[in-house]
Structure formats: structure tokens, C-alpha cells
Amino acid sequence: MPMYTLDWFANFGFSVLRLSTPLIFAALAAVISRKAGMLNMALEGMMLASALAGVIISGLTGSIWIGLIGAVIVGVLAGAIIGFSNLTGKTDLYLTCIAFNLAATGGTVFVMYLLTGEKSTTSAAIKAFTVPSITIPLIDKIPLIGKMVSGHNLLTYLAFLSVYIVWFFLYKTRLGLRLRAVGENPKAAGSVGINVTRIGYISFLISGILCGLGGAFMSMGWVSFFMKNMTNGRGYIGLSAMNIAAGNPVGSALAAIFFGFSDAFATMIKGRGGNFPTEFIEMIPYIATIAALVVMNMIRMNQKRKIEKGLKQ
Amino acid sequence: MNKFMKKAMAVSLTLAMIFSLTACGEKNQPSKTGGSSGKGRIAYIVGALGDKSFSDSGEEGMKVLRKEGWDCKTVEAGDETKADKWEDTILDTMDEGYEYIVASSTFRDVLLKLAKEYPDHKFILFDDLMEESEIPENVAIIFYAQNEGSYMVGQLAAGMSKSKVVAVNVGMDNPVIADFVTGFVEGVKNYDPNCKVVKATVGSWTDPAKMKELCLTQARDKKADVFYQVAGGSGGGLFEACKETGTWAIGVDSDQYSYYKESENPELADVILTSMLKNVGDSFVSLFHDIDAGKDVWKKVNRLGLAENSVGYVENDFFVKNVPEEIRTKMKETQDKIISGEIKVKSYYDFANESEYQSLLDSVTP
Numbered sequence: 143m144p145m146y147t148l149d150w151f152a153n154f155g156f157s158v159l160r161l162s163t164p165l166i167f168a169a170l171a172a173v174i175s176r177k178a179g180m181l182n183m184a185l186e187g188m189m190l191a192s193a194l195a196g197v198i199i200s201g202l203t204g205s206i207w208i209g210l211i212g213a214v215i216v217g218v219l220a221g222a223i224i225g226f227s228n229l230t231g232k233t234d235l236y237l238t239c240i241a242f243n244l245a246a247t248g249g250t251v252f253v254m255y256l257l258t259g260e261k262s263t264t265s266a267a268i269k270a271f272t273v274p275s276i277t278i279p280l281i282d283k284i285p286l287i288g289k290m291v292s293g294h295n296l297l298t299y300l301a302f303l304s305v306y307i308v309w310f311f312l313y314k315t316r317l318g319l320r321l322r323a324v325g326e327n328p329k330a331a332g333s334v335g336i337n338v339t340r341i342g343y344i345s346f347l348i349s350g351i352l353c354g355l356g357g358a359f360m361s362m363g364w365v366s367f368f369m370k371n372m373t374n375g376r377g378y379i380g381l382s383a384m385n386i387a388a389g390n391p392v393g394s395a396l397a398a399i400f401f402g403f404s405d406a407f408a409t410m411i412k413g414r415g416g417n418f419p420t421e422f423i424e425m426i427p428y429i430a431t432i433a434a435l436v437v438m439n440m441i442r443m444n445q446k447r448k449i450e451k452g453l454k455q
Numbered sequence: 456m457n458k459f460m461k462k463a464m465a466v467s468l469t470l471a472m473i474f475s476l477t478a479c480g481e482k483n484q485p486s487k488t489g490g491s492s493g494k495g496r497i498a499y500i501v502g503a504l505g506d507k508s509f510s511d512s513g514e515e516g517m518k519v520l521r522k523e524g525w526d527c528k529t530v531e532a533g534d535e536t537k538a539d540k541w542e543d544t545i546l547d548t549m550d551e552g553y554e555y556i557v558a559s560s561t562f563r564d565v566l567l568k569l570a571k572e573y574p575d576h577k578f579i580l581f582d583d584l585m586e587e588s589e590i591p592e593n594v595a596i597i598f599y600a601q602n603e604g605s606y607m608v609g610q611l612a613a614g615m616s617k618s619k620v621v622a623v624n625v626g627m628d629n630p631v632i633a634d635f636v637t638g639f640v641e642g643v644k645n646y647d648p649n650c651k652v653v654k655a656t657v658g659s660w661t662d663p664a665k666m667k668e669l670c671l672t673q674a675r676d677k678k679a680d681v682f683y684q685v686a687g688g689s690g691g692g693l694f695e696a697c698k699e700t701g702t703w704a705i706g707v708d709s710d711q712y713s714y715y716k717e718s719e720n721p722e723l724a725d726v727i728l729t730s731m732l733k734n735v736g737d738s739f740v741s742l743f744h745d746i747d748a749g750k751d752v753w754k755k756v757n758r759l760g761l762a763e764n765s766v767g768y769v770e771n772d773f774f775v776k777n778v779p780e781e782i783r784t785k786m787k788e789t790q791d792k793i794i795s796g797e798i799k800v801k802s803y804y805d806f807a808n809e810s811e812y813q814s815l816l817d818s819v820t821p
Contacts, residue, residue: 153675161668201719261505262661265691266718364664365695366720369688374662409665413672415622415653415820417813424658 152289154406159290159298160364161409162402164189164373166301167356168380169394170308171349176389177312178345179325183239184224185353186377187246192217192357194250194264197368198257201268209271210358217354218347220246225346229339251370263369270366273297273358295363297355304352305395311348312391321345353377382431388438397434401427494747496526498553499739500545500562502534506687508708509735513557513581516736520743528553532562541565549576555746557581557739560631570594577753579742581735582631584804587755595752597738600760601631602638602802603793604731607761607768608683608705609642610789611729613650614782615703618678620821622653624669624693626660626686633812634803635685635707635731640819641801646785651821653677663692670696677821681705683731697726706730710769728777729769738765762794 168185175182195216200209224242227233254260258267273296282292312318323331324341332338360376361368379401387393408423499517501510517527528551532544542565545556549569554576558566560583570578570591581597590596612621623639625632636654643650653673657666666689673679674696682697683705684690690707694715697704704726706712715724738759745752759765768786775783792798806812 150676157668157672255505259505260507261503262507262688263663263691265663265720265723266507266715269719270723360664365667365692367663367691369661369663369691371661372663374659374665406668409668409672410676412655413653413669413676415651415655415677415816417816420656421658 148286149289152286154410155286155290156294157406157409158399158403159294160402161405162399163295163298163301163363164356164359164376165380165383165398165401166305166395167352167359168377169383169398170301170304170380170391171352171356172381172384173308173312173389173391173394174321174345174348174352176384177318177325178321178341179328180228180235180342180345181381182224182346182349183236183378183381184220184242184246185349185356185380186373186375187239187243188217188220188350188353189357189360189373189377190246190250190371191220192354193361193372194254194357194368196354196358197264197268197270197361198253200271200362201264204269204271206271206273206362209362210273210355213358213362214351214354217352217357218350220353221346221348221350222343225343229342229346247371250368254368254370261370263367265367265369268367271362272366273363295359297359297363300355301359302395304355305391308352309391317344356380379427382427386431386434386438400430404430494523494525495555496553497528497555497557497743498545498548498551499527499529500532500541500548500556500558501529502561503531504529507714508687508711509559509582509733512709512733512735513559513739514736516739519736519740525743526553535561542569545569549573555579555743559583567591567594579739581738582733584630584756590754590756592754594754595742596756597742598756598758599733599735599738599766600758600800600802601635601731601733601766602641603760603800604733604766604768605635605638605683605685606642606645606793606800607786607790608729608731609639609644610646610786611768611778611782612639612681612683612703612705613643613646614785615728615778616650616681618680619647619650620653620677620679621650621681621683622655622670622673622677622679623683624655624657624666624673624686624689625684626657626689628656630803632685637803637806637812637815638800639683640815642789644819645789645798650819651677652816652819653679653821654816657686657689660687660689662689663695666690666692667696668692671700674700674702681728683707694723694726698723702726703728708733710771712769712771712773716773724773727773729771729774732767732769734765734767738763760793761790 171185172182192213196209196213199212200206224238227238228235251261258264260267275293275295278292282288320336321341324338328338360372383397383401384394386397404426408420411418411423412420499513504510504514514529517529521527530548532541541562557579559581563583566578566580570593574593578594580594582599583596584598585596621643623636640652643652655669666686670682670693680702682693684693685707694704706727707730711730712724712727761767803812
């Protein structure tokens, strides 16, 4: 059976893009926080809360779009809660984020139980709604690319669009410039009249919107129901993707796609059956993160040394 | 005013505590008399109820026993993240006077430790297997022949497959799960030696998204067209993938067809040909009947299989409508042969080592 045909590559590419979608959203959410000078570790919990909210609200209202908006609103609310604790309440950001993740893990099950009486999944209790997939006219006719790029969930396209939007926001708008200024040096930014707290809130809220979309993709796109702990660490992988690219939106998205690729690769190997130790492939994202961080730091140190050398001469 | 409020608060709290204490006392009273009337007090320890299969099936058994006059209590001890508290939870229950502790293989280590320390209590460890010589005097083990049930659905899968490639996707790898897989593979091989099996592990019991991706990949690359899930919560992703690709699914533990058919999303049921059943609840009822009748169930493995009706498959209208008669007859024949002992289904526990299991998987990989 000829396996590695053009069709196979198209399907594999399709799989990569789908697997990357939640990772891209999470990575971009991490980018916004990072550029404002914060490490948002609560992405996981924010996505989980949004995933549940999307399912419940769309189930209650019977509308996909209200559900999607609901997921985003819950993401924003989650961001506001963390922002309030950290910026107004002056709590430690890491502890707040860890606490929020734990609360989201238990809290989503609690809310699900209150509303549906189920403790693990809403797949039977709530009518499923999914964000539609879109076939792009003309492009879907191109041989390899068409099959790979066309027919994705609307949220997948939105993820790629968000890369541009986030880049534009950070580097081409006044608010983005201020946000980066706060991230570089909050005291200096404050001294020229930027409201540092307000910028902090804005970064959490934008982070919340992106996590909301990522969460909604999990429960209203990829599958059509909520399951306890269904994000399964994807928020943390998004955070790693951001770290690899040191907060650059395009680089972070590329890293997220690389993680999506290794995930698709592991799935493909697994799907062949037999007993290949797929745990090894599943380590790739984590090993890649460590390797990339080390390599990047080495490059940075090298540059620093060169600059220092140049200064001496 | 403030002081008065504080006092009022204190008084009302004290009253509340007293009332709750008496409430507890009253609650305990009838159960104690229940215990003395001959039947015992049973504590059923589970991770969490609400899984709609394994744990809930056990709870159904407890309900039956309760009606028969046993004093049954179900304790939700939490999942693996609460493992450090399991022992305390069980000890608390024993302190309340429950003499029979029923728990699954998840709690194996804690249960065996307690069995040693508290020889007067009786422990029932279900869904597990041990050398009989190693079982303590006060422990009874219930073992389900999931390999026999899986053998049956393996026959079905091989019969229903047009591409002659079927898939079995599990949540995580452990001996019980490997026993499912072994039975399934053997069943497929017996029905059609040319039929191939792809086996894959999701790596989580709660990642339906990954499961869905896996099934779509198997359907695409390997043309698999019948999928058997032994993956807990991740299984939902398998049903969705089958719906999308127009392939068949086989559920596990409880009747997942009727579960979804009566739910808010009935269209998800229309891919589930049947489910491999593990009647945990029934096994509790029959074990405690044996105990009540004075049979010796302790220090041994109480093996329950097709013959005892503890494992099997669902034969509902949907199954009859969609499975050709030829296959159904063949399945019936196989079932009779297993019950009569003519077919001895190979088990994971028969393998001398892991590599024998691996070579079984390799032998059917397309």
C-alpha cells in the first residue's frame, strides 16, 4: 500500500494545523503577558474554565455564537480575577496562577456537577454545538495546499489571524508600545506617565480573550463536549512555545506549530499500531523547550561577550 | 451591638454543632441494629462516582445489597492526586464500624497494607489478580475475565470490518488493560486470521481530543473501520471520530449505546454497535450472597467470566439491526464454546513476560 502519497502529506499537514490551534492561542496569550512583564502560568486554568463555559452557554442558549462569546467572557473574567489579585491585591503572581489552575480543575467539575449532575463529561447531558468548519473557495482546489489549508474549523483560522493581530497590536499601536514599555521597565514607564496597573489589567484581559478562544476550540471545535481536565497541559505547552521565542509573537506561533507537528507525528506513529515507545515522541515538546532555552541563552551570552570584547578594543 | 452579634453567633454555632451531633447519632442508630440483624456493614471505596460505567456499576450493586438489608456506604476517596489520603479515608470508614471494605485494584497497595494491620476486618479487592499464596487470610479478590468479553467483541469487530483493519485504543497501559487488548486481538485472530489490529495508547483517561485525532489518523492511514475503546473519558473522542468517518465503535464497561441514546446527543449513539460489559455491581451482589451463605471466598481469586455473566456484550435492537445474522450466530457459538470450556481465551496474565504480549501485538500489526 503506497502510504506516503501527496494526499497523505496533505492530511498530515491538516492534522498539524488542527493540533497547533489551541497551542497557538495559549502561546499568544502568554506573549501578551510576557510583553507586559509577567509570566502568566494560569493559561491552563483559564482555557479549562472557558472550555466549560462555552459548552454550558451554547447548550443553554442553543446558539454556537453566544456560547463562543460566553467562553471568551469567562476567559476575560478569569484574567480579571488574576489581575485583581496580582495588581490590586499585590499577591504573588506565580502562587496566584497556581492557585487559579487548581481552582479551575476542581471548580469546573463542581460547576458541571451542579448544573448537570455529571462528574466527568458533559457529552450526554448538554446538547453539543460546534463552531463550523470552513471551506475556502478556490484555495481548496490547489492540490497539496488546498487539502491542508481548507476545511478547518473557523477557530483555527482565527488562531492564525490572531498571530498577525497580536503582532500588529504589540508593534504598531500606541497601546502596544506602552505595554512593551511597562514590560521592559515598569518604573521607567510609570515615570513618563503610563498607568502601569491599567496596562497590567489590559494584558490579562487580552490574555483572557485568547485563552477563551483556545478553550472554546477544545470543547466546541475539536470535540463537542467538555471533559474534566480536557486541556491536559496544553496551556503549559503554549507557555513553553512563548518562552522558546522569548515572547516574539510570530516565533511563539512557529514554536506552537512545531509542538503541534511533534504531536501529530506521535499520533501518526501511534496510529500504526505495534509497540513503538511513543512516550519517547511525546517527550519532544518538553525536551525541545529545554534545548531551545539552552541554545538561546548560549547565543545571547555569545553576543554579550562579543559586545564586551568590542568595547574593550 | 457588635458584642451581641458575636455572642448570638457563638450560641447559634454551638447549637448547630449539638444538633448535628445528635443528627449523626440518630443516623447511626438504625444502621447498627441493621448490622446486628445478621447482615454486615459494607463500605464501597471508589475514586469518584459519575463515570457512567465501572464505579457507577459497583454503586448499583450496593443499592441492591442495601435493599437486602446490608448496611452499605459509598465513600468517594478521590483520584490519584489524593492518593496520600486514601489510607486515612479508609481508616475513618473502618472506625465507623464498617467491617467489609470493597475497593478496586487502584487501591491495591493501601488495602493490602490495611489487611495486614487489621486482621479482624474483611477486604474485597476487585478487578485485580494475585498469586493465591500471596493473598492475606482476610482478603477476597474478584477478577473479571475481561479477556473473554473482549474476545467476543473482537469477533464482532473482525466480522464487521470491510477493510480488515480494526483498532483498539486504550487510555493507558496497565495489566488489566493489556488483558482487554489480549482478548480482543485473540478474538479478531480467531474470527479472521487475515484481519489486522492497530492498538494505540492515548496516554490519558481524560483527553478525548487526542483520542479523536488518533482515531482519525488510524481511519485515514490504516483504513481502520471498527474501533474498540478501553479509555474511560477519552472514549468520547472515539465515538465522535467514528461519527465523522462513518465507522463503527464498540463501547466498554456499560451499555454506552443506551447511555448516549437517552442523552442530549442521541446521534452519538448511532455508531456504537455494542459495548463490552463488566458487571461490577452484579459481582458484588453474588459475592456477598456467597459470604452470607457461608461460602469461603477468602484468600482466593474469585474469577468471574462469561459463564458467570459478569462480562459479556450488549445485544440490543441496534445491534441486531446492524450486525448480519451470520456474525451474530458465530458470536453465539463462540460464547457457548467459551462457557463450556472448549475455547480457552488467552489472557495477559498467562504470558511469561511483557515481550510475549508485544509479539502478539506485532503479529497483527498491519
